[in-house]
Amino acid sequence: MNEKDQRLDWALNRCRALQLRLTRSRRVVLECLAASHLPATLDMILQAQQPEDVSDPATVYRTLMLLKEAEVVRSVGTVNKAAYYLLNAPGQHVHFLICRRCGDIKALPCCGQLDALHNTISSSEGYSRLYHDLTFYGICPKCQGQEDEAFPSKLPVRC
Ligand SMILES: [Zn+2]
Numbered sequence: 001m002n003e004k005d006q007r008l009d010w011a012l013n014r015c016r017a018l019q020l021r022l023t024r025s026r027r028v029v030l031e032c033l034a035a036s037h038l039p040a041t042l043d044m045i046l047q048a049q050q051p052e053d054v055s056d057p058a059t060v061y062r063t064l065m066l067l068k069e070a071e072v073v074r075s076v077g078t079v080n081k082a083a084y085y086l087l088n089a090p091g092q093h094v095h096f097l098i099c100r101r102c103g104d105i106k107a108l109p110c111c112g113q114l115d116a117l118h119n120t121i122s123s124s125e126g127y128s129r130l131y132h133d134l135t136f137y138g139i140c141p142k143c144q145g146q147e148d149e150a151f152p153s154k155l156p157v158r159c
Contacts, residue, residue, distance in 0.1 A: 010089045014072050025055045025063045030072070032088070037094060037107055038077050039084035077135040079103045088090035088131070096133075099140035106137070 001009065011030045015022055032048045033040060040048070045060055064085055067073040074081040077098050084098070084105060095108040114134065122130045151157075 004034050007087050007089045011072050011087055013032050018070050018072075020066070020070060020072075023063075024053065025059050026067065028053045029063050029067065031062060033073065033087045038105055039096070040085040041082040041084055041103065043082065043083075049058070074131075074133075076133045077105075077137070079137070080154065086133075090129075093131070096135045097136055098137050099143055099145065100137050101143035103117060103138055104142075 008030060011034060012027075012033065015026065015030075020026065030043045032046055035048075035129065037120060042061055042064065043065075046055075046057060050054065064073060068075065068085070069094050071088050073085050073088075074088045077084045077096065079098055079100055081102060084102065086094075095114070096105055098105045112130070118130065118132055121127065126138055138144060
């Protein structure tokens with residue numbers, strides 16, 4: 001089973017355990033988030049939908065909020081009022097770099113020191129199901145030079 005299928009399997013099992021009915025919209029959102037290590041915004045999820053699966057933005061948003069409440073999904077950062085969502089699957093503590101202008105997001109290489117700290121906290125504090133998120137925000141090379149020209153929120157949001 002590849003990583004995408006493992007993540008999807010985890011999410012579907014968690015929904016079943018919580019007796020969450022697997023509606024088409026919920027399955028489409030979970031499949032989209034399972035497909036990538038990178039978190040996705042509502043717009044990205046909408047764009048990734050196949051034509052036959054298309055749900056309206058309000059339905060996808062409600063689905064995300066429900067899945068977040070169920071701890072199947074978590075949000076990891078916000079740029080231009082758009083939150084990024086990630087599957088809450090075990091081991092999904094990833095470090096991200098997000099452009100505050102265009103919203104471009106990339107995963108940073110794992111850091112051994114942080115992972116060691118993670119394991120230390122887990123054992124010394126006795127916490128289970130521990131996760132951590134670390135997000136760096138900056139201006140990507142493509143957006144540099146444009147940053148003084150407009151009020152940040154008036155800049156176009158990348159979809
Ligand atoms: Zn940018």
